Amino acid sequence: MAGKPTIDDVARIAQVSRQTVSNVVNSPEIVRPETRARVEDAIGQLGYRPHASARRLRSQKSSTIGIRLAAMGDGISGSVLDRFLHALTEGAYARGMRVLLFTADDDAGEIEQIERLRDDRDADAFVLTSTSHSDLRTRWLLDQGIPFVTFGRPWAADDMGDPMHHWVDVDGRAGLRAAAEHLIATGARRVAYLGWPSPSATGDDRRRGWADAMSSRGASESELASLSIEAEEDVTAARVAVAEFLDRRPDVDAIATASDSLALGALIATTALGRTDVAITGFDNTPVAAAVGLTSVEQRLGMVADGVLELLMGVSGRDISMREPRPGEAHRLVTPELVVRGSGGGERPVPVVDPM
Amino acid sequence: MAGKPTIDDVARIAQVSRQTVSNVVNSPEIVRPETRARVEDAIGQLGYRPHASARRLRSQKSSTIGIRLAAMGDGISGSVLDRFLHALTEGAYARGMRVLLFTADDDAGEIEQIERLRDDRDADAFVLTSTSHSDLRTRWLLDQGIPFVTFGRPWAADDMGDPMHHWVDVDGRAGLRAAAEHLIATGARRVAYLGWPSPSATGDDRRRGWADAMSSRGASESELASLSIEAEEDVTAARVAVAEFLDRRPDVDAIATASDSLALGALIATTALGRTDVAITGFDNTPVAAAVGLTSVEQRLGMVADGVLELLMGVSGRDISMREPRPGEAHRLVTPELVVRGSGGGERPVPVVDPM
DNA sequence: CATTTCGCTTTGATCGTTCAAATCAGAATG
DNA sequence: CATTCTGATTTGAACGATCAAAGCGAAATG
Known part of the structure; x- marks a missing residue:
């Protein structure tokens, strides 16, 4: 009476047993409508909410997803993780899950934290970000049989066909193809590519998208090479x-x-050179891109988050339920979307960076 | 035997009772050294870790701090929240706490989520960010008696003296004073101020810091007014x-x-005008500042996070233990730090934005 | 020597829920 | 009409820990 109401309080008021109340909460369909109504009434009247820890103890499920908050030295693009986290949290709550944060200095530290959280039964699934080729963590998680999904491809020989583990990724190639095609469509005659030094799994994939667009316009391999710029x-x-x-x-x-980040550098360079006719596109659609009016590729992190949850819990499940990854069911490749803004080419409706 | 070891398994191996094992884990000092050694041995041998939910159920403490992940339309400075979150999470783990994320579209939604998390006993304290004057949320939390600390002052009549609630904030005034003084020290003769349209609690405070520096150099009120620029x-x-x-x-x-953000705008403008002699300082020390070599005021979010945890849990406590806010003990005002980089004035060692 | 004190350890109850099996009333079956 | 079936509800036992109080042996006290 003094503290929060328990399931027994509800049961007493509604003149039913504990278990019936539990059923009303967890599987309403098996309770007779009138009984259900009575119980729901009592629940509303008392403002009853199940004690999450009690439930977790009994059911042996934490209903919690753990995710590492990276230290983000990644420069501007740190906000990508941020937005992904937001989408993931939102989606998780909609499925009755919670998102627990942790930090680590490196991958080994992350493994340690995951082990702790697993052992404390504080989280029963994990989401990894920024995975690299032959990642320590994925190997370990697979060995341990801990449910997880990565945001990022393993970049192995045949990512799509060979389901080592569950992953969701954004189709950067398609994104850059769209960007390059947009530049061409809005009047550009010679489109260069500015990317990271090769080899870079993600980077090389994005470059391929630009190359796709250029090739289909008749560009040769050597032309492509001469139009490529590299920068960290x-x-x-x-x-x-x-x-x-x-x-x-x-x-x-x-x-x-x-x-x-690269786009911002390009923007500053062209502005300084008075080459405001040069159209530029970015990638990630960060707040900076919005701020300076930069056309950019949006990763659609909401879809990524949905994909992650779907792989973890099934299409509409409310429990972690991961099977062995099966071909065709273990991955999601999200097609990004081009967000067109002033500096993206053509007429430059809003002259963003030229002197006034 | 099949699943994870429980406290009873440890007790059996160590030839002691459940409670003794519990004591070894929670208050080792009351257990006789040899007994303790035996128990610790068994714990190590079995790899025992307490079941967090069981513990939480019995002790009626979730040992969890809830925090809203804002949707961050705040532009570049979104990364401030990110870094704060990182520091908070790190500090929380060091004190045996976890950080649980949630999202909301607005303050009313945030209140709803907090209520849920409190009722589910999923979190027993909360951290609020970006508080405004006469904040809906703080009022409600105080009414409910829910422990919380805000990152941000209430900006009431007498923040420091009148402890409405616990808060931690960064001394923006001191930060801007330092920035302005640095600019003067490195040779600037006329230092303008670029800030947000008044009234803006945070903004006006920062302007005051610049004004402090200028006044002590003999600038008059009207001079200050003529050197002020406003922009969103x-x-x-x-x-x-x-x-x-x-x-x-x-x-x-x-x-x-x-x-x-403002500094980046200023940087682009001066670059475009060829006025690369104009020194600029920013605030927040975001990745963008680092990227373009901008001198900026670092908020020292680690200290902010420490302050938050201290107010929530006491200097070295491992439990949420908040009293009525008492004068002098309810606030922390963190002095920020000026991070000097090329574009911050004087010799411009690295000419960051001029054409090559 | 009986009694109190002290330091450590054990015992029994409890936290609030879900699981698994039992019960029960009424409908369907032969 | 006795019997089986069926759907809805109840009962008793966990889940794994901590709390509060009791127990116990050795040392200290009168």
Whole structure:
């Protein structure tokens, strides 16, 4: 009476047993309608809510997904993780799950934390981000039989066909193809590509998208090579690289880039050179892109989050229920969306970076 | 035997009772050393870890802090929340707490979620961010008697003296004073201020810091007014405002700004105008600032997080233990730190934004 | 020597729920 | 009409820990 109402309080008021109340809460369909109504009434009247820990103890499920909050030295794109986290949390709540945060300095530390959370039964599934080829973590999780999904492909020989583990990823290739095609469609004659130094699994894939668009317009391999710019994921590095490049190749009138950071560097370089005719596209659709009016590729993180939850819990399940990954059912490749803004080419409706 | 070991398994191996094992885990000092050793041995041998939910059920404590992951339309500065979250999570784990995420579209929605999490006993304390004057949420939380700390002052008449509730904040005024003084020290003769339209609690406070520095150099009120630029938290808006301003006041050779977004706008404007002699400082020390080499005010979010946990749990406590806020013990005002980079003034060691 | 004190350990109850099996009333079956 | 079946509800036993109080042996006290 003093504290929060328990299931017994509800049972007493509704003149039924504990278990019936439990049934009304967990599987209403097996309770006779009138009984159900009576119980629901009592629940509403008392403001009863099940004690999550009691339920978790008994059912041996934590209904919690653990995810590492990376230290984000990733520059601007850190906000991608942020938005993904937001979408994941929202989706998780809709399915009766919670999202628990943890931190770690490196992958080994992450494994340690996951082990702890698993042993404490604080989380029963995990989501990994920024996976690399032959990732320590995925191997370990598979060995342990811990349910997990990665946001990011394993980038193994045959990602789609050979389901080592469950993953969701964004089709960067399609994204860059769209960006390049948009630049061409809005009047660009020579579209360069600004990406990260190869080899870079994600980067090479994005470059392929640009190459797709260019090839279908008749560009040769050597032309593609001569239109490629490389820079580390860093605004300054990108600025320097683009300035140098435009000096050699003033005929280039558009640049599709692999990230908003690179794009920002390109934007600063072209502005400084007075080359405001050069159209630029970014990737990630970060707040910075929105802020400076940059056309960018949006990853649709809501769909990514949905995909993750679907792989973890089934299409509409409310429990972690992961099977062996089966071909065709273990992956989701989300097609991104091009968000067109002023600096993306053509008429430049809002002249964003030229002097007033 | 099949599943994870329980406290009873440990007890059996160590030839002691359940409770003794519990004591070894929770208050080792009351157990006789040899007994303790035996139990610890058994724990290690079995790899025993207490079942978090069982513990929470019995002790009626969730040992969990809830925090809303804002949708971050805040532009670049979204990363501040991110870094704070990281620091908070790290600190929380060190004190045996977990951090649970939730989302909401607005403050009313946040209240709803908090109520749920409280009722489900999923979290027993909350951290609020970006509080406004006369905040719906703080009022409600106080009424409900739910432990919480805000990151951000209430901005009431006398924040420091009158402890309505527990809060931690960064001393933006001191930050901008330091920035302005740095600009002056490195050779600037006329330092303008670029901030958000008044009234803005945070913004006005930061402006005051700049004004402090200027006044002590003998600037009059009217001079200060003529050196103030206003723009919304938006790169483009800032760029436009700064371009206009520099047209009127070409004598200005430095700009202290209230945020990295504004600073980026200023940077783009000065670059475009060829005024690379104008030194600029930002606020928040976001990845963007680092990327473009911008001197910026670092909020020291680790200290903020520590302050939050201290107010919630006491100096070294491992439990939520909040009293009535008492004068002098209910607040923490963290002094930020100026991170000096190339574009911050003076010699411009690394010419970041001029054409190559 | 009986008694109190002290330090450590054990015992029994309990936290609030779900599981598994038992019960029960009424309908359907032969 | 006795019997089986069926759907809805109840009962007793966990889940794995901590709390509160009791127990116990050795040392201290009168």
